[in-house]
Amino acid sequence: MTLRLSAATYRYAGARRNALDGVDLELSAGTVLGVVGPNEAGKSTLCLVASGLAPVVVAGRLSGSVTIDGRETTDMRPHELAQRCGILFQNPQAQLSGTAATVFEEIAFGPRNLGLSLSTVIQRIAACLEALGIAALADRDPARLSGGQAQLVALAAILALEPDFLILDEPTSQLDPQGTRLVGEALRRLVGERRTAILVVEHKTALLDRLADRVVVVDEGRIVREGPTADVLDDPMLPRHGVEPPPRVRVRSALTAAGMGTPAATDLLMAELAS
Amino acid sequence: MRPERGLDPSVANREGAAAGLPAYVLRVPTGTYRSLNPFTKSVIALSSAIVAFGVRGWTGPLIVLALTAAIAAIAGVTRSLRRFVLATIPIVVSILLVNAFLYPGATDVLFTVGPFAATGTGVTVALQATLRVVAFALSVAVFSLTTATDDFLADLEHRGTGRRLTFVVGSAIGMIPAMASRATEIVEAQRARGLDTEGSIRRRIRGIVPLAGPMVFGALSEVEERTVALEARGFSAPARRTVMRILPDSGLQRALRWFVGLGSIVAVAASIAGRFPLP
Numbered sequence: 001m002t003l004r005l006s007a008a009t010y011r012y013a014g015a016r017r018n019a020l021d022g023v024d025l026e027l028s029a030g031t032v033l034g035v036v037g038p039n040e041a042g043k044s045t046l047c048l049v050a051s052g053l054a055p056v057v058v059a060g061r062l063s064g065s066v067t068i069d070g071r072e073t074t075d076m077r078p079h080e081l082a083q084r085c086g087i088l089f090q091n092p093q094a095q096l097s098g099t100a101a102t103v104f105e106e107i108a109f110g111p112r113n114l115g116l117s118l119s120t121v122i123q124r125i126a127a128c129l130e131a132l133g134i135a136a137l138a139d140r141d142p143a144r145l146s147g148g149q150a151q152l153v154a155l156a157a158i159l160a161l162e163p164d165f166l167i168l169d170e171p172t173s174q175l176d177p178q179g180t181r182l183v184g185e186a187l188r189r190l191v192g193e194r195r196t197a198i199l200v201v202e203h204k205t206a207l208l209d210r211l212a213d214r215v216v217v218v219d220e221g222r223i224v225r226e227g228p229t230a231d232v233l234d235d236p237m238l239p240r241h242g243v244e245p246p247p248r249v250r251v252r253s254a255l256t257a258a259g260m261g262t263p264a265a266t267d268l269l270m271a272e273l274a275s
Numbered sequence: 276m277r278p279e280r281g282l283d284p285s286v287a288n289r290e291g292a293a294a295g296l297p298a299y300v301l302r303v304p305t306g307t308y309r310s311l312n313p314f315t316k317s318v319i320a321l322s323s324a325i326v327a328f329g330v331r332g333w334t335g336p337l338i339v340l341a342l343t344a345a346i347a348a349i350a351g352v353t354r355s356l357r358r359f360v361l362a363t364i365p366i367v368v369s370i371l372l373v374n375a376f377l378y379p380g381a382t383d384v385l386f387t388v389g390p391f392a393a394t395g396t397g398v399t400v401a402l403q404a405t406l407r408v409v410a411f412a413l414s415v416a417v418f419s420l421t422t423a424t425d426d427f428l429a430d431l432e433h434r435g436t437g438r439r440l441t442f443v444v445g446s447a448i449g450m451i452p453a454m455a456s457r458a459t460e461i462v463e464a465q466r467a468r469g470l471d472t473e474g475s476i477r478r479r480i481r482g483i484v485p486l487a488g489p490m491v492f493g494a495l496s497e498v499e500e501r502t503v504a505l506e507a508r509g510f511s512a513p514a515r516r517t518v519m520r521i522l523p524d525s526g527l528q529r530a531l532r533w534f535v536g537l538g539s540i541v542a543v544a545a546s547i548a549g550r551f552p553l554p
Contacts, residue, residue: 048503057506079512087507094500097508098453099445101425104300108519113438115514122295139299143453161509 001029003050003085003165003197007064010049015060019045021221022064027165030195032187034202034212034229038242042221043201044090047169050199051087052076068165083114086163090170092154096142103145103153104129104138110161128156131186147174155183159190166190168200172207180204184211209233209246217241301520302423308350309421312524313430316418318532319346322539323414327407329543336406343413352420359416360409367405374401424448429520438516442505454494461489 003026010020020042027033027050037043048054052073055062066073068084076084089095100106107128111121129135132152137145142153151174158166166187172180184207190196202208208215208229215232217225219241225232232238236253238245245253252266304310327339347353376388378397385393428445432438465485471478 051507053503053507057503077511078506079509082507082509082512089500089504089507091500094497095504095507097442097505098449098501099425099428099442101302101423102299104297105425105519108517110508112517112519113509113512113514115512115517118517118519119295121517121519138297143449157508 001069001164001195001197002067003027003199004067005050005064006067008049008066009063010045010054011061012045013059013061018221019060020049023049023218023221023223025050025199025216025223027197027199029164029197030191031214032191032198032200032212034200034208034215035218036202036205036208036215036232036238036241036243037218041218041242043218044169045221046218047087047089047167047199047201051085051165051167052081053078053087056081079113082110082161082163084163085165085167086158086161087167088155088158088169088171090173092147092150092174095154095157096150098143100142102138103134103140103142103156106142106153107157107160110157114161124160124162125156128159131159131189132156133182148176148179151175152179152183155186159186162194164196166196166198166200168198168202170201170203172202172204180207183207187211203244205233205244205246206248209248217243296519302426303523304423304426306350306421308346310523312522312528313422313427314434314524315528315532316422317427318536320414320418322535324411325539326542327410327414329539330546332546333403333406335542335546336403336410339410339414340406343410343417347413347417347420350417350421352417355420356413356416359412363409363412366408370404370408371398371401374398374404426520426522429518430522432516433518433521438510442510454490457493458486458490461486461493 005023005025008020008023008025009018011018023046025033025046035043035046045054048058049062049066052066052068054060056074056076057078062074068076073081073085096106097109100109104125107125108121111124116124125138129138132155134149134152134156137149137153140149142150145153151171155168155171168187172183175183187198187200188211191198200208200212212229214227215229216223217232217238224241225235225237233246234249244250248267248270251270252263255266256263308316323339323343327336329335330338344353347356375393375397376391378394378400381394381396383395385395385398387393424445428441431441431444462482465482470482470485473479
């Protein structure tokens with residue numbers, strides 16, 4: 001089970017320059033790929049292209065190839081894509097259907113579209129509510145949720161489709177530390193139990209530090225750095241790409257600069273603090 | 276309130292409850308009129324509109340007004356109808372003025388205002404037209420006050436209406452409060468930056484421009500985002516959408532729908548053909 005981008009270049013309809021330029025990526029079952037980069041770097045476009053929605057739904061021109069298990073996403077219909085590759089957008093309110101009276105029904109929207117049996121729909125909703133710790137929101141009106149709550153509900157709505165690949169565009173941008181931790185745990189469970197492959201765009205590098213197997217840095221539509229999470233997030237060049245290193249790296253840098261410990265000793269200290 | 280015979284909600288929703296749907300999703304309507312199936316209520320509202328506009332003279336609109344008032348009393352929504360009556364004032368005033376003073380060919384002058392003469396024929400036509408508009412508005416109002424939007428949509432889906440049409444109807448209804456809320460947010464944001472939108476009419480008109488731009492462009496942008504998001508949730512899947520709620524219906528209600536629907540068409544046809552002369 002592999003999602004592969006090969007020399008993927010994308011230009012929005014009417015745009016003068018490429019939003020994505022020659023990107024090569026591979027996402028395999030049971031792995032998490034973190035994506036970081038400054039604003040306007042092309043991260044959201046990467047999400048749309050990787051999910052197949054661009055150019056199938058979002059108008060534009062794609063060159064290179066994007067395949068899911070060897071099949072071009074441009075040959076797949078939107079509902080087929082939805083079942084293989086779920087995507088969570090930055091703005092959770094725009095992701096909600098706007099027609100559901102309760103959060104329960106909002107999460108049911110996707111599975112119902114697929115025509116699943118009612119008992120399956122209910123099972124999936126219960127599992128998603130439980131996984132994200134939002135069972136208490138089930139009877140609430142989706143239009144009256146806070147930003148963070150809406151983000152969790154939008155994520156639950158995508159998880160309910162049980163896709164093999166999950167593309168998340170800043171899934172914790174409106175969440176408090178507890179919500180962020182819940183999302184991290186839920187994603188880790190998905191990877192461990194269902195072998196879901198996850199591509200997550202995230203400014204909170206601390207989350208990626210704990211969650212991702214590999215990280216890519218995107219800048220001006222290109223991948224400028226790629227490697228195992230620890231290697232990339234430890235890279236002292238990271239801030240030059242508009243990315244703030246995780247606290248572990250910042251504390252270590254500060255202590256080392258102050259001559260207060262070796263990097264190894266600082267890592268040990270940070271691990272102790274985290275536990 | 277005791278459910279009417281044949282409308283036992285537990286029967287209609289047995290499948291959903293058995294599957295484990297919680298009560299806040301089943302939301303079985305209660306009350307004599309409210310518990311009628313949304314389709315039955317929509318047929319009553321539509322038939323009322325047909326009779327109000329289709330049956331000549333005073334009889335059509337007066338019958339509809341009486342019926343609507345009775346239904347509103349049964350459903351307990353009479354007080355809420357006032358704002359709907361108030362909402363018809365602009366159109367009612369224009370109907371009265373245009374017909375009373377400008378009715379073509381009328382010569383029975385009642386009084387004059389400057390160069391304009393109000394005629395008896397014009398006033399009669401204007402009053403009848405006013406009654407029709409008010410009767411129509413109230414029948415629609417009673418429907419909307421006694422039917423939750425999601426009940427209506429659930430019933431449409433259950434009856435096999437396409438998901439796109441159902442979604443469009445739901446979105447259109449849901450858009451009104453959403454737009455109002457967005458307008459409030461924009462106005463407050465503009466005020467926070469020093470724009471004066473209160474006071475004289477001139478100031479209020481000047482405040483429309485900075486409101487309209489963000490409203491329109493924001494709505495267009497959201498439509499695009501939402502379209503993409505819907506596709507990401509399998510909206511265009513070919514399978515028949517899973518029905519989650521089945522609202523109570525009965526043979527009695529089916530008979531009532533046929534009777535009311537056909538009855539309104541027969542009444543209009545007979546009125547047009549002059550088969551039963553009405554005042």
